[in-house]
Amino acid sequence: MSNPFGTVPPEAILEGDATDAYFERTRATLEHADKSPHVVAEVTADQFPTGEFEVFTGVKDVATLFEGRNVDVDALPDGQLFDGGPVCRIEGPYLEFAELETSLLGFLSQPSGFATAALEARFAAPDSLVLSFGARHVHPSIASTVERASLLAGLDGFSHVAAGEILGRAAGGTMPHALMFCFGEGNQAEAWTAFDEAVGEDVPRIALTDTFWDEKSESLLAAETLGDDLDGVRLDTTGSRRGDFRHIVREVRWELDARGHEDVDIFCSGGLEPASIRNLRDVADGFGVGSHITGADSVDFSLDIVEISEGSSDPSSSRTQSGDDGEPISKRGKLSGVKDVSRTPDGGHHIALADGEEPDEGAALLEPLIRDGDVVREFDLDEATERCLEDAGVVGFGHANDGD
Incomplete structure (x- = not known):
């Protein structure tokens, strides 16, 4: 066919x-x-x-x-x-x-x-890492159109592999909740360790830390598990239970710093838009933006x-x-x-x-x-x-x- x-x-x-x-x-x-x-x-x-x-x-x-x-x-x-x-x-x-x-x-x-919305996200956090995570919201045949528009507007990268092959750029991304589910609750450390052992050295060690327990607990466990190899944690907390996301991010930052993990970055994703990015840009280090771009x-x-x-x-x-x-x-x-x-x-x-x-x-x-x-x-x-x-x-x- x-x-x-x-x-x-x-x-x-x-x-x-x-x-x-x-x-x-x-x-x-x-x-x-x-x-x-x-x-x-x-x-x-x-x-x-x-x-x-x-x-x-x-x-x-x-x-x-x-x-x-x-x-x-x-x-x-x-x-x-x-x-x-x-x-x-x-x-x-x-x-x-x-x-x-x-x-x-x-x-x-x-x-x-797409490019106009991506530029809005770029200007919402001009000094932060901002990535395009929206390819899953469009027909696969136009994923490279989304990612090119995002790069044109100054975003730092994107997640779609095939789009990267078309554009001559490497796609980025680390782990989904599905990976954490496959290891199960209580085995988060095992999941992060397996990831660290499996992927190439060029892949940042960004641990997803909001799957089973609260964000602070999982972030501290990730830092204890991977030590100096941990580059950052990602908080993908859904809007249905997010509450004051800024407070959550500040709490995670405080607890990491209190235990000597000042070099661990905090990356936020999950339904973010320019207003929420501006509210977080002084407490988080990077953002993944999806539906704001693809829904433009x-x-x-x-x-x-x-x-x-x-x-x-x-x-x-x-x-x-x-x-x-x-x-x-x-x-x-x-x-x-x-x-x-x-x-x-x-x-x-x-x-x-x-x-x-x-x-x-x-x-x-x-x-x-x-x-x-x-x-x-x-x-x-x-x-x-x-x-x-x-x-x-x-x-x-x-x-x-x-x-x-």
């Missing part, structure tokens, strides 16, 4: 079959009428700046989607923050990309939502034609190459005309017509992605991460919650 999990195969996406049915009806109608006007279309979430910045990513997949098509595409750089205006612009004969709209928006909307709302991108002409389908006649203007057009509630976006020195996001005046000292954000069907941009995850974190600082991302 070639596709046992019923996922849409890559070739269906590339060929435009992974689309909404009405685009197929549109193609049939336009071909019947012998029409394929030259258009400029823009991808936007908000028409005007909102002050609420989100992370733009997924552009590498967009490049793959449009490669070989008779179009020109511009887009924000991977990891750039935005709060309105176009993040992507496509120009060419409409029938060159009509059916690709559904996949295009999917490639951008969900990863951008997708960015509500849409694709709209903003300029149209009956010009030639020859790419040499495109606006980006010839400067010829078409007719501005839009549906109600959207802004007609080709637009540019730029970052101003004060961190603002400036939107204007492409043939209008640039803001003083503004830096244009839309950059070439596809020219005549060729990909003209390279992608580097480390560079995208650096861009994301730097731009987040410029626009003040997360500062409103610093005092929470």
Whole structure:
């Protein structure tokens, strides 16, 4: 069976079959009428700046989607923050990309939502170890999308093995409660000792210490069992019995320190979100974040034609190459005309017509992605991460919650 999990195969996406049915009806109608006007279309979430910045990513997949098509595409750089205006612009004969709209928006909307949520977690504890633990909440086929978005937003690592193979990064993680159950209550020391003996030296010795007894008791037992080999303890206490989690963490820290285990780190996980991370960041050393990332709302991108002409389908006649203007057009509630976006020195996001005046000292954000069907941009995850974190600082991302 070639596709046992019923996922849409890559070739269906590339060929435009992974689309909404009405685009197929549109193609049939336009071909019947012998029409394929030259258009400029823009991808936007908000028409005007909102002050609420989100992370733009997924552009590498967009490049793959449009490669070989008779179009020109511009887009924000991977990891750039935005709060309105176009993040992507496509120009060419409409029938060159009509059916690709559904996949295009999917490639951008969900990863951008993941990355924005991960950035919230990153800024909640900027000086702590923060890992992505959310792959179990999504379909396995997109686990690498979650983990890449998390790395792009500056998280320090992730847990999914296959995603690590795709991304060229090693997955992290130590032990689940299931391991502790297999040894049974009263045998926690035996479980931690077996783990220490079994796994490679490069794996941190982080003991899970909230399975059978209270967190303090198990943490002290782990420290006594592994001694100087113990790197840390993980508290994965469920919300149903957590009570004052901050107090629990402080109590564990106190008791470890009182017995000379100051070097043992405390790592927290289990339904954490930015507010709870901020409440713990001065008493815990690291965090595992899952559902806050994977449960994030997708960015509500849409694709709209903003300029149209009956010009030639020859790419040499495109606006980006010839400067010829078409007719501005839009549906109600959207802004007609080709637009540019730029970052101003004060961190603002400036939107204007492409043939209008640039803001003083503004830096244009839309950059070439596809020219005549060729990909003209390279992608580097480390560079995208650096861009994301730097731009987040410029626009003040997360500062409103610093005092929470």
